[in-house]
Amino acid sequence: MNFEEVIGVIMKESQCSREVAIDCYLESKNNITNAVDLAKEHVRSRLTTILLYKNGLVVKKGDCENFYDYDDKKNKELRDMIERGEFDKDLIDCSCDSIDVVIENFEDEEYFLLKKRKLCSIRDIYKIKHEKYPEIPVELPKEIIFDEKGDVNFVVVYNRTKSIICRIDFNSKIEKVLKHFKSIINKPVNLYINNKKYSGNQDVSDLDCSMVTLVLDVTD
Incomplete structure (x- = not known):
């Protein structure tokens, strides 16, 4: 394949x-x-998860988690709904007629809800700043074969959401990739993996099976 x-x-x-x-x-x-x-x-x-406990159930969606205690009769009805393959739309923010969920059964255990949180002050000691690169002004091809019999595969991402599948010969240098993109865009570019910049004299083997970010070289 x-x-x-x-x-x-x-x-x-x-x-x-x-x-x-x-x-x-x-x-x-x-x-x-x-x-x-x-x-x-x-x-x-990323699916809504429903955790069943002896004394109630928990609905988790992303970082949001809500406990519905069976002491409230209305919450007991939620358990019956699950048996029928149904659930309350409002509790899982569902706007359609059906939704996929994950159900985990812990009904041999009781859920203990922390009534009060103990707080402490926090400070941002790293102050990480995410760079915002200028957008590449042209639409690039979805696939670039630098060498037909290339054995190094990698994916180039640009403008945050666009991607290019690339293949190149193992013995090539990254300079070949940089020159190719420069010829299309008519501007110098850089390649990054996890915020590490790769220079033209490095081997393309460093890019194998990697997600590479393509950005304009604003220093030029």
Whole structure:
């Protein structure tokens, strides 16, 4: 299978987005089975989760978590709804007629709700500042084959949401990639991985199975 076919398989098996499929494939070092598992876990982590306890149930959505105590008769009705494959739309912010959720059963345990939080002061000691790069002014191709028999695969991301699948020969230098993009954009560019800048004289093997950020070189 080529790269696009692999990404299609991961998306189909996990019901994830294309971007998530690419991330998981790169993280798994080109192992399709592991990539599918990672993608499924990603999708699952973003679903509303309902935790069933002896004394009530918890609805978790993102960082928000609400406990519904069975001491309130209305909350007991929620448990009956689950048995019927139903739930209260308002409690899970559902605007449609059906939704996927994760249900975990802990009904041999009681849920203990902390009544009061103990607070402490905090301070930001790192003061991390995220750079905002100028947008690349042209639409780039979705796939670039630098070398037909290339054995190094990587994904270039630009303008935050756009991506390019790339393939290049193992013996090439990053300079080849930089020159190619410069010829398309008509402006010098830089490549970054996790905020680390890569120079033209470095080997492209450093880019293998990586998500690379393409930005304009504003110093030029």
